[in-house]
Amino acid sequence: MKDLNDLRRDRKAAADKMQSTAAMVGTLEAAETIDQAALDAAVADFEAAQTAFASADGAVKRAEAVEAAQAAAATSGDQGAGIAGGTGGRASASGGATVPATASNPEHRGVAAALMVQALASSRGNHDEAVRRLETAGHSGLSAALSGASTDAGGVTIPRAQSAELIEMLRPRVAVMNAGARMVPMPAGQLRHASQQTSATASYGEENAPIRESEPTFGSSDMSFKKLTSLVPIGNSLLRHSSASMGQLVRDDILKVMGLRRDLAFLRGTGANNTPIGLRTWTPASAWMPAVGNTAPAVEMAVRGLVSRVEDADVQMTRPGWIMRAGTKNFLASLRDPASGAYLFPSISQNGTLLGFPIYTTSQIPDNLGGEGDETEVYFADFDEVMIGDTMEITVSSSTEASFVDVNGDTVSAYQRDLTLVRAISEHDMAPRHDAGLAGLNGKGWTL
Template identity: 55%
Template structure:
């Protein structure tokens, strides 16, 4: 059965082709001397594009109906079933994502072959977890982990990523891209004399574009571990996947510059006027800068439904230790009392550096409204495995998986990030703010 997301992408491409064919006809008809032959050819092309779109639309709707029917049948208690109708779920929160890890282990044991992987799961008492692989579809060079199991791993990733953990809205982008309109400038109202004409104004609109950025995580796992089909080993595999992907996703969403296929992170979405670099050390100066940072966002009429600070843990501890020289009272008592600064929660990440600037002692502090930051997500996880490939480790050395008796697990996720309004972000570089 074709993947529903692939069918939706194909429909989106067919829609683009249809729009292009329509525009071509409009351009030919608007010419001073319309070319009847060219118009006829363009109309033939439009008809073909229209037929292609209608066919793609039918395939999507048919697949959606089949998926809805499958879900309804699985939810009906009276419906008999020969085997498990849904992937096994973890009994305890600590074992969330174990099903996906067991699928990875089964695929490794089966050499990437889904049927052999399912047989491995049945033989080792994990049929409930790996039965979902029977409906898995091939991805580029790998296998798409079934959506319910992938969702558990994605849910484990979010707390490790500051921006996702802040409660930003997550939007499913099955077609791989999304364009959403936003209000760039509001209409205005004004007073005037009686019977005077009203001053005309109109709102201005632009759009936020997002397209998939591909995150690849590579985890080497010892084959000796994979030969032990146990839940503790599955936890090791799960944690390795979550750690390696969560760390890189956190860095991209915080500080990505948009180059090399990476998302643009919060730091680089912030307006230049909303970011400052100051050498602040005295409690009074630090407090003033913190307040000005919040003011930049509030004065832009941002609702601050989910205002959030992002900084290093050492920066948070520096702020928590500041005291007024005269009274000795804490400048920001809310940090120790409730983990908040100016009433807004603080989230920390080691991916925010503390060695920036000419002196190598600067760090970044970001304030943002999480409700204004959109995360586009494919909500999918693709897995590929190899026991013959080589990889380059963090020291720059080339490691042979075959020679080391390893299996390389490559996990792929697709996502992007964009703010609804750039004014919802502000921040600054603090100098010497690490304890």
């Protein structure tokens, strides 16, 4: 069975045949002496090519419709098919409430938002044109959702249902989110919550004696929008196709660049230049161990010490875990007991845990810290104590004329390279409810 690309090639071949036979007909008709037999044959060839093109074009459109449906289809009931991203649903048994639609293919999660981004990029940010493109491509549910999206000078805001799905897909790419930090919507742009600084006390006393009072003290942890922008260059030839596979490509590019930067901010952000404050800065100085050596006894004492510091702070340990570089995890897995030769932490290789707590790895933790450039960081926390506030929206704008600086520091012209630059903006912040739930260390020589 031919796939969509094969069908498109067949359609292109039929179109080329129409062009060549039409040229032949024109040449024969322009001749001083018309060869009627040859002209009739050329006309017949043109009509055959025209029929072949119509057939191939129909096959392509059917295949594109199927692929579009796979990208946007959802479970449906009596009220018809729903569209992935929350634009449809099915009636419940009671007849009143509805059950939200769910994507039929897990691989297509986030594709709805990506197709909207793709349509906006193809139309150079023109909102109405993007809606028309989605409708023409068979994504009527997405076009309806995008038609109600808000627009401003910064671009077009992807509707919350589709944006939330894309943002949720960042979780496995951002270590702090993956470890279990709580996601909290911040629709008003700011979130304030209390953090307990000292606890109340209890005491024994004589019968009928007045009970001694004690008062816990509280502070506040404020979160406000921190704007993360990402720039994704997309080839214009790709933007001409609105298939699910192209949507997946756009989706993955957006997730990659936004995930890496968010990961770094949530771990090592200092709050400078309107960036989030990360775990390293939030961790109390008393809970951070500097320059721990890499001998087996020193390493074991240090990692057990981190756990003790969090547990001794009466943290609930609801979602405890570690965050470190993959090289650090492999270093710890290779450590052996000096006396017996047995692996010091065999659970790392067996089930990815250290002292019974899961390990999450990221390349966003440096391994060249310290005066000698051989230190890295290890974080331990109850991630249930960490809160991430998010607007749950992504704003998109595009340009075909702008330039950008690539990872090598070179300036690249989008116009010269036939690219469209897609700028995506999301807003979020992070803060712990109780910073006693955080601990960490600098490991000297803790990488392989």
